[in-house]
Amino acid sequence: MSAMTSPAPDRDRPAGDQHIKIWFRFVPREGWLPYDREGLWAVAVGADTARISNVPFLQEGVAEGDVVRFTTDPDGVHWATERVEPSGNCTVRVLPIPHGPLGRSARAVHDRLAPFGLGSEAFSHELPLVALNVPADADFTAIKATLLRGQVEGWWHFEAACVTDNWQAA
Template sequence: MIGDHSNSSHPTTSELVKVNLPLPPEDQAQGVEAENLWAEPLGEDLYRIDNVPFYAYGISHEDVVVADEADGRLRFRAIAARGGHSTYRVLVKDSAGFESAGFQKLWARLSELGCTHEVAKRRWISIDVPSDSDIFVVYRILEEGMAQGVWTFEEAHCGHPSVRSGEPK
């Protein structure tokens, strides 16, 4: 099975393509062996990721990747440049998911910081934190949501230059 975000809130355009990112065995959940990510072709086998990953770790919106065509698909090969965004995933505890009052209250604060999100399932949400957002404030809000019992969360990738070290820019 491939994690495909065709039903997400992300608008598709004719300029975007899908890059197939195989997942290592330890990251495969619910039978998902790869994730398809929307990307903008930049030329020279380079593509800018244009949505928020739900399954993959170590990659975020706006990262530039190298991909090669294989078996009729664009297959991820490497990260060429970081876009400075970070990715967090939350699992909302309330069955109302993203429509719950607890989520909406905390989400309003994250949205004010420039964060956006995509919903894979009513309760499973992937959050993009842009490079100009205060990652430390975002993280405190995520921790607050967990302490209040609104959600659990995980960090899929921290791409903020002020936080990461030893990675190519």
């Protein structure tokens, strides 16, 4: 899961010791969560590059599977500097409308999108924001139609945080 705190020891490291935490800095968006950084798990693929292993909740312009370049500060914290190899995957975030038909249920969001085989993570029980990894070979047209239908029918709000030309064209 993405971390929304200051850099700290890797307590929630995925299985296997090859994962490192890559931190992203950004300016918080007005009216959104007040965080100015997000930590994502990644696997090093070079001395200063790593492939992102999970879906970002806050960082724009990066998706699971992308390769990013990073620098390491004197405290050993890895900070992303640029995306160097896009994966073709997309990042979409969905927030159920509390008084809508799905209520505050991240599980209901996941269930509505499960037929597409999307990987997802929920932020928390209190904030049921769902971050979705949309694989490069997914049916973008059908996924976008479902997202738009859900928005029109009052199920959720959504945003496409990292998309490809194929997503745009669908």
